[in-house]
Structure formats: structure tokens, C-alpha cells
Amino acid sequence: MPAATPHVGIGWRHPHYRELLERQPALDFVEVHSENFFAEGGAALAVLEQGRARYPVSLHGVGLSLGSVAGVDPWHLDRLAQLVERVDPVRVSDHASFARAPWGGSVVHAADLLPIPFTDAALDVLCANVQQVQQRLGRTLLVENLSAYLQWKTPQGQSAWSEPAFLNALVRRSGCGLLVDVNNIYVNACNAARLGDGANPLQACTEWLDAIDPAAVGEIHLAGHCHVVEAEGEIFIDDHGSRVATPVWQLYAHAVHRFGPVATLIEWDTDVPALDVLLDEAALARRIQHDAWREAA
Template identity: 70%
Template sequence: MHTDPGHTGIGWRQPHYAELLERRPALAFIEVHSENFFAEGGAALAVLHEGRAAYPVSLHGVGLSLGSAAGLDSGHLERLAQLVERIDPVRVSDHASFARAPLAPGQAPVHGNDLLPVAFTPSALNIMAANVQQVQDRLRRPILVENLSAYLRWSDDALSEAEFFTALARRTGCGLLLDVNNLVVNALNAGLPPVATTQAFIDAIDPATVGEIHLAGYADLGDIVIDDHGSRVHAPVWQAYAHAVRRFGPLPTLIEWDTDVPALDVLLDEASRAQQVIGRHAVADTTP
């Protein structure tokens, strides 16, 4: 086990709460799902405070619905703001998706348990920019917005995904949480070369906007590839990640594993491999 925490972290899930606090392995940060800690008190929040005492914490959300034309859920945003004030995380992030919409005209919006893709259009950009700005104004800090794994595309896309994120960052000052696995999954499902397609996206993004990278495993079911975060990182993702490191430098990198969660040592081994990629491919800082 390396003693230098480097730049890599792991998603801290319930099966590893106690073991991580007991062993205190060298990690640059740990990441949790924000919504799991929205309660005012209780055991979960107490454990998170212990984790925060041991490591920098990154809060990664799934429920802001930043692309919703119905606007944000003010209660959800307020609970997130309270958690941010309690934990003082190193980063706050959520997805470029929507999950909140009225079931019928005139009805109050309801929240669906899914991350649905937005259209890459000027109007969708306007909506997401306004929602992102509202979040940042309440939190009093910039957030990171993650690119999505999506199993459908809107027919009226007018911008490329990279153009959409570039414009969003320029207009709001937010950053990009670059999920390399999501890009590879989308390329595979579109029948495109996964590494070359992901590298093209990476090359189209301003390095100054990327604040964190996610790596995860996917499930190849033959006719579709599912972003299930349930296995070790696959070879195309490692290849694309090496390209990202060469372009962006040694950014904070997370190993995500949410289903069939393995032993802690498996996650630490994946984090160590990511750190090795950084060591081999990151361009040395030549700033005087």
C-alpha cells in the first residue's frame, strides 16, 4: 500500500464505513452520495463527520436535476446547503441530467428515480445554466457537473456534448466532473470506437474546467453496455484515462463502485492503479 495519498480516492459506501475508519489507508479523498446524509442527525451523519475528520470529503449528488425545466426543488437544495455547511467538502458535484417534471400540465413537478439525459440545445443550456447558477449562489461556491451515461439521445441536439459543457462552464463558472467510464459506455452503445471517441471528447474540453475524474466498471450484456459501477475498471477506460492524465495533469480521480461492492482492498488496488497511471503519464509541473 502506498503511503503517499497522491490524487486518488474511492467512493465510501456503507459496507466499508467501519473498516476505512479503522485502517485509515492513504487516500487523497473519499466521496459520498450527498442525499444519503440529508437527515438532521443520526448514525449516518455521525459516521460522515468521522470520515471528514480523517479525509477530505467530496459530495456527489444524484438529485439536483440540474437540467429540469421545472426548476430546482428548493427543499433539496436547502438540505444540500446545510450538509455543505456541516462538512465543508473539497468538492460538490451532480449530473447533467433531469429527473424532475410535472406528470401533466398544471401539476406540481414530481421527482423520478433516474438520471435522464438533456438535449444539447441552446434552450436546454439556458435552463441548466440558470439552475447551476442558482445552486452555486446558494452554496456560495462553484460546483462540478458530470457528463452522463445515456441510452438515448434527443433528435434535436444542436451542440456536441463537449460544446455544451464548454458553454456551461463559461457562462456559470462551474467545472466538469469528467466521467471517463460514461464516455466509453456511450461510445460502445453507439457502435463507435470507445477509446478514440473518448479521447476526442477529452481533447475538445478546456483543461481548466475539469475538476475531478471518475473511473468505474461497466457490464457488457452483448446488445447493450450498462454503466453499473459493479466491476473493476475496464481496459478501454484505463486507456482513455491515460490520455486524460496527459492532457489535464494529475487531477483528483475517484474509483466508483456502487453495486456488488467488493472488499475494501479491491477498491484500494484500483485507486493505486489510477495513481500509477498518473505517475506514468502526468506532465510535470514546470511553473517556476
Template identity: 60%
Template sequence: MNPSFAHEAAIAKAATTTVGIGWRHAHYGEVLEQRPAVDFLEVHSENFFADGGAALAVLTQARSHYPISLHGVGLGLGSACGIDPWHLDQLAKLVARINPVRVSDHACFARGLLSGAPVGHAPVHAADLLPIPFNAAALAVMSENVERVQNRLKTPLLVENLSAYVSFEGSDREEPQFLADLAAHTGCQLLVDVNNLYVNARNARLAGSDVDPVLACMQWLDHIPVGVVGELHVAGHRDCGDVVIDDHGSVVCDAVWQIYRHALQRFGGVPTLVEWDTDLPPLEMLLDQAAQARALSAVASPRGEIQR
């Protein structure tokens, strides 16, 4: 994959800010009936892997009215045992059917071999987004996996930063540098989840950091090269007192909107998704959040130029 391909795609998308919503089952009917004025719908890829059935039929119907963004949770791009061939086959079929505007997944591992398992034993899937160390070995693994996915799908992949509740002692660089290195090595783009940044910064503060969480997030963004970010996510989270959880179950808070404005000023008009996955609200509330993102993007002034 030619790295310049991803940068050209980022330049094209930067011209206009588009705002979409995460399309969940509870809102399938309303969206298809009302056809609200959103720029794209984003769905979890794995929910549509079946060769037929109601789910794929609904997605195909939506595709006739909206661009679709496929957001995966199961590739396990940082897994040392590699990508599950079956999973990649199903994703490739879905991409061919839907022709999505973007395909994304997470900078995590999810698959691994059980300790003591016999030779040839199949890897197990953790059914979670597990963090990786930010070092050369992990970068090599993830780069190989990302390139395999991109070569199969014939499109740049967007890789999302995690909300992580543990970290590894073996890291030799900070997360933004790791992600920038990944983009440089593979030509992938980055999906920057602003809420994940804030959740991590809040938890760092609870663990003893003396850096203001909003400032920490802005500094994180400032270490990401301009031109490699293909999408932004905003969402809500839950403050449980001793930990902040990325549950996508509430409105976007003022601090996340503030960081989002900073992201727009740095990266320009990047497509933006409002995520809401738990305690789903009425569709009107979700659309109000999308309208707020659109209003903020309309007044944000990009700074800096695309770096090649």
C-alpha cells in the same frame, strides 16, 4: 459567480493528483478502523440529508480523517421546472457541516410536471438521471439552475457527463461543446466520468458507429477546454451483449485506463475517484484500483496549459 473563480480552483487542484474512493455503507467500519491511505472519500450527498442520526455521525467522524467530496444524484440540474428548494436547503446544510473539498451533480433532468396535472401541482421526481438535449434552450435552463446552486452554496459546482441510453433530435451541438459552454457561462467546473464516455462510445458502436470507442472518447476529451475539469471518475461497467450498462460493479477495464491516461495528459493532475456501487468487492480490491489510478497519474505527462 465569477467564471475565473472556477478556473483558479482548477489550477490549484492540477498541481497534485489526488485519488479517492467512493465510500459506501459496506466499507464504513473498515475505513474508519484501518484508515487506508486514500486522499479523499466521496459519498452520495442525499444519503446524509437527515439532521442527525447514525449516517451523519459516521460522515462527521470520517471528515476528521479525510477530505470529503459530496457527489449528488438528485438536483436535476437540467430540469425546466427548476431546482427543488427543499433539496437545495438540505444540500446547503450538509455543505456547511462537512466543508467538502468538492460538490458535484449530473448534467441531467430529474424533475418535471406530469402531463395534464392541475396548475400548482408539485413536480414529480423520476429517481433517475435522464439525458437532456444539447441545445441553447437546455443550456439556458441548466445555466440558471447551476448558478442558483452555486450562489446558494458559495462554491463552484462540478457537473458530470452522463452515461445515456437515448438522445434527443433537437440537439444543435455535441456534448463536449455543451459542457464547455456551461462552464463558460456559469463558472462551474466539469466532472468528467471516463467510464461514462466509454459506455456511450461502446453503445454508439453497437448502434452502427464505425468509430473506435477508445478513439471516440479521446476525441471527446480533446474538445473539452483545459482548466475546467475539476475531477475525473473511473469505474467498471457491464457488457450485456446488445447494450453496455454503466453499473459500477467491476474493476476498471484496460480501455478505460487508456482513456484515463489520455485525460491526465490533457488536463494534468486532476483529482480522481474510483467508483464502485454494485456487487461491492472487499475493500482491498477497491484500494488496489485506487493504487492503479495513482500509479498511472504519476507517469502521465500533462500537455497544454490552463486556458483562462
């Protein structure tokens, strides 16, 4: 692997709007949630435009519902297309999930990222919706793997793909790219191991990363998670509310060796800390990238 320049950013959230613009720390990009800037004008969009004048911006969505059989909401796609035209982001991404579904004669939105089955039928739906979005935006979309707390049962007589094989097939058929969230992989593996449905989480995650086509990966996400233990049981939750856990950093180092110089984002969405905490996490990601690429050079 040739030497490369580390490429790291942070999620730019409301508590840090002013401070980031004033301090202008050394970051390669910032990422925002697309839907927070769908309004016509206003203070939020003005802040985003100021940020765009200083940093490349990545738009990360949570509402396209790419896996929905009800299709993509035309209003949502129009608003996203207008934002993309206005901001000219370096990347646009959303999730391999669904939120919209027919209910009582209309289409309702669950306001959540719900998992899709890894079946041929679900792949057909996902590919069609991704291609529609890419055609409307005129650019490649990155699709993120999901942290999921339930699984679909495969219909009788059908077979299911593994998640990496499903995502690789999505890339081949639709021409999209992948946003690999390492924390999501780890959370899913921990919950599977807790239920006795999976191998050692680190081993399972390493195998997951090794099964992904490196050429498909356009961005990596890192975040914190929580481990909830109560009388009713325990669960790992992808809450984006703490520092990146040590096992996730270990998996990230493996991902860097596997995928090469991929843009990496630190996500923090709940209990958002001081900006310096995010910058410290970004610096650690940068060091891991640098060390991995130096070893491979």
C-alpha cells in the same frame, strides 16, 4: 507539465464505513452521495463526520436535477446547503441531467438520471439552475457528463451542440467546473458504435476528451461497466459493479496527459467488493498519474 502529486480517492459506501475508519488507508479523499446524509442527525451523519475528521470529503449528488425546466427543488437545495456547511467538502458535484418534470398539475421525480438535449434552450435551463445552486452554496459546482441510453431528437429548425462543446459553454456561462466521468464516455461510445452511429469507441472518446477545456476539469471518475448480450440485442451499462476496464484505463492515461493533476475517484456502487479491491484500483490510478506526470516533466 510540471511534476505533480497524485491525488486519488474512493467512493465510501456503507459496507466499508467501519473498516475505513479503523484502517485509515492512505487516500487523498473519500466521496459520498450527498442525499444519503440529508437526515437531521442519526448514525449515517455521525459516521460521515468521523470520516471528515480523517479525510477530505467530496459530496457527489444524484438528485439536483440540474437540467429540469421545473427548476431545482428548494427542499433538496436547502438540505444540500446545510450538509455543505456542516461538512465543508473539498468539492460538490452533480450531473448534467434531469429527473424532475411537471406531470398532472404537479412536479414528479423520476428517481433516475435522464439525459438532456444539447440545445440552446436546454443550455439556458442548465446554466440558470447551476447558477442558482452555486449562489446558494457559495461555491463552485462540478457538473458530470452522463451515461445515456436514449437521445433527444433536435427540433426542426434548431441545431444541437456536441456534448463537449455544450459542457464547455456551460462552464463559460455559469462559472461551474466539470467532473469528467471517463467510463460514461466509453459506455456511450460503445453503444453508439453498436448502433452504427459512432466511430471506433477509443477514437471517439479520445476526441471527446481533447475537445474539453482542460482548465474546466475539477475531478475525474472511474468505474466499471457491464456488457449485456441477450436475444433482443446488446447494450453497455454503466453499473459501477466491477473493476475499471482496460480501455477505460487507457483513456484515463490520456485524460491525465490532457488535464494534468486532477483529483480522481474510483466509484463502485453495486456488488461492492472488499475494501482492498477498491484500494487496488486506487493504487493503479495513482501509478498512471505518476507515470504520466513523470513523462511530461
